[in-house]
Amino acid sequence: MRSNGAVVGTLTAMVVGLLLALRVSADVAVVDDSGTRISLKSSATRIISLAPNLTEILFFIGAGDQIVGAVEYSDFPAAARKLPMIGAHNRFDVERILSLKPDLIVGWLSGNPQDGLQVLKQLGFPVFISEPSTVNDIVSLMERLGTLTGHQSEAVQQASNFRASIDASRETYSKRRPVRVFYQVWEQPIYTLNGDHVISHLIDLCGGRNIFSDLEQLAPVVSLESVLARDPEVIVGGGIFGQKPPWAERWESWPTVRAVENKHIYAIESDHIARMGPRLSEGIEALCLVIDKARDNS
């Protein structure tokens, strides 16, 4: 009896000890968006960012000075422009990445070349692959990157602020009268987005209705006639917020469209709305504002 108790006691101690040891040694571990478990011995201090939105997120959660290299167009915040450039998101310079001796690489599944990511993994670097497609995804991404970079509490706080700001927009606008919205991604040919795209969800959040939400393709090319037929009340596209966009002129030839008749053609900063990062909340504010303007003419 006594020997059994001793055995059980020793085993328990061993298991507890093992668990404690495991917890200490796998100090920093998260699962990335491709299902891979990324575990680091300690917080990452030399980070390579392979997408502009990831650079923005890293700065947002307080890990900006831990970035040692970023891809082209990592232009926000201003400090990001001073980071060593390592190529483009779809064609980056592996040699330069190697020479910067990173301890964490943050990549983007649909934007980075699969080959490139594979090579980096084969060279032994921890590669965190992201693919955020909703606001919740961005929040989760912020929190997980916070864990990897030693800014967990700050990241959780910032992510929570981010979500609150978006919720505030939803509160204000989503119950208002629905407005038919045409979101123009590109002018020639006319690219728009279907209902599965995150921007379409944001239009819903603002109380708008994407006139092309029923289409199959995520970013389809549509004809001019189909836009005329669906008669949007507001046309939104990329440009400088507050200024008349250069592509507006083309629409002015079609006054049968309600948006043209009532002069509801607006630009919002595409970097805000198209980058899955912290400035999405600003993008949403702008989007909801312009959609709301079209509500005045009921």
Add this chain to the structure above:
Amino acid sequence: MLIFQTGRDSRRFGWVILFLTALVPVSLAISVSLGSIPIDWGAVVETIRTGKSSVDHTIVFELRLPRSASAFVVGASLALAGVLMQALLRNPLADPYVLGTSGGAAVFALIVMLSGLAYQFVSLAAALGAVVSLALVIFLSRDSGGWSSTRLLLTGIVMASGWGALISFFLSISQQNQIQGMLFWLMGDFRDRGPGLVHYLTLLVVLIASIFASRGLNLLVAGTLKAESLGVHTLRLRFAMLIGAGLLTAVAVTLAGAIGFVGLVVPHIMRLIVGPDHRRLIPAALMMGGSLLVITEMLARTVLAPRQLPVGVITAFVGVPLFLYLLRRGSRQEMP
């Protein structure tokens, strides 16, 4: 058409071959030494001796060397395929892709990309596409007498146009994020993996076969009838050349997507220098094509570093003025 082999000619050829034989390792050495990061060779040697890892060693042996080896194999394959195509079709405008092989490879590769299959299958699909395209051309252009150059060329051009239309179609229906990958492949670029045994073997086998067939190739250029009368089995020879060129093109597109100009321009350059005798032209074109692409690949990743340019773009920048210059100068020995 007679081919002179004067003593002076042979000596000159000797120098040229010596130069090219030296050019190959030199170009590889340059390519491995230059890049966006200066290499500390002391650290490389240290790693080789002691096994302690260093960034410099990794860059040289795991990044630059495989890419340079791929560049050589692709350049050599395309140059040799170009020589074969120009002899087969008796047309100076022929290049490895003229029969639609790169188009077929591209279409199969794009299908794999669109379907979302693992990217490893893209290379395989490209090789399959090249072979299928070749088979189609062979099948469609055959008539009772075999394959005349004209029929081959016309069938090939039409196939190439057809593939081109399919490529445009796929690009137009694909998603934004897929297009990136597709354009990357279509512009031609090297991955960081090196060539495999199958690539080396294919090049070697076709090279040896081509050299053995050199006499036949020389006579073929004078015309099928003439060659037949001089004892060449033209049907067999031309079929073999077609297969050989097709396989080489498949190797090239598997390793590097569609890289243009090398297959067209290098045979012409070497024909100006060593003459049209295929016994000389084949090894010369192979070595020159390989070295040229090794240097071009190095330039693509160094010239605007850290911006990386697609290799296919650099070969065009180099190939277009070079080819125009050659055209203006005129060849010393015309192709019939």
